[in-house]
Amino acid sequence: MRLSSFALMVTACVSLGSSWAQAQDGALAVPINNWSYYRHASTFEEGFLRGSAAVITAAGQKNYLDSVAYVNQQEAVRRRIENGGLYVRTYLENKELNRQYRERYKPVPPTKEQWDRITAAALPDRLSSEQFDPTTGQVVWPHILRMEEYTVLRERIDALMAVRTPDNSGDGSPVQRELAQLIDGMKHLLKANIDKVSASQYAAAKWFLISLDYEAQQPLTAGA
Numbered sequence: 001m002r003l004s005s006f007a008l009m010v011t012a013c014v015s016l017g018s019s020w021a022q023a024q025d026g027a028l029a030v031p032i033n034n035w036s037y038y039r040h041a042s043t044f045e046e047g048f049l050r051g052s053a054a055v056i057t058a059a060g061q062k063n064y065l066d067s068v069a070y071v072n073q074q075e076a077v078r079r080r081i082e083n084g085g086l087y088v089r090t091y092l093e094n095k096e097l098n099r100q101y102r103e104r105y106k107p108v109p110p111t112k113e114q115w116d117r118i119t120a121a122a123l124p125d126r127l128s129s130e131q132f133d134p135t136t137g138q139v140v141w142p143h144i145l146r147m148e149e150y151t152v153l154r155e156r157i158d159a160l161m162a163v164r165t166p167d168n169s170g171d172g173s174p175v176q177r178e179l180a181q182l183i184d185g186m187k188h189l190l191k192a193n194i195d196k197v198s199a200s201q202y203a204a205a206k207w208f209l210i211s212l213d214y215e216a217q218q219p220l221t222a223g224a
Contacts, residue, residue: 137162170219179216
């Protein structure tokens with residue numbers, strides 16, 4: 001009789017354990033033990049059986065809770081690994097998109113032909129035939145630069161432009177270097193006298209000196 005009651009109690013405990021909470025979204029919930037022995041009579045045999053059942057239940061519940069903790073731990077590890085992989089994939093995708101964007105919109109360097117045109121457009125104009133005679137080296141000065149304060153510089157420039165030869169002309173030659181210094185002196189003198197001329201007269205005289213300096217850098221050819 002005692003054995004049968006003990007077996008029934010064990011069966012009841014097992015049935016009760018199997019009805020505990022189920023897994024939700026990859027994690028297991030802790031079972032709720034809400035049954036009690038309220039209002040009952042107890043004999044020695046019944047107390048022994050109930051105590052034995054409580055020990056078995058406690059052991060089973062401990063094992064179950066340990067398994068729940070292990071499952072939840074593994075689920076956390078799995079999600080951490082997935083999040084790490086997602087982070088890496090997102091980082092690499094963003095890096096590739098950034099590279100493609102820079103590659104698509106990077107500035108395109110100009111070709112040699114385009115660069116030559118840009119360089120040529122940035123160069124000053126050479127003196128026109130009305131401003132300079134390359135055969136005689138005579139310079140036709142604008143009226144502003146014929147004023148008395150420019151006489152010394154102007155006459156020395158005229159002398160150097162008239163004696164240039166193919167061997168002593170062009171950028172870096174002795175004549176060109178002296179002409180560059182003299183023309184730069186006229187630019188500073190013109191700027192110092194800016195209050196004596198109009199804006200258009202100042203601009204025309206300044207551009208004339210820039211063109212004259214560029215003209216002095218050009219080498220003479222034989223027969224010129």
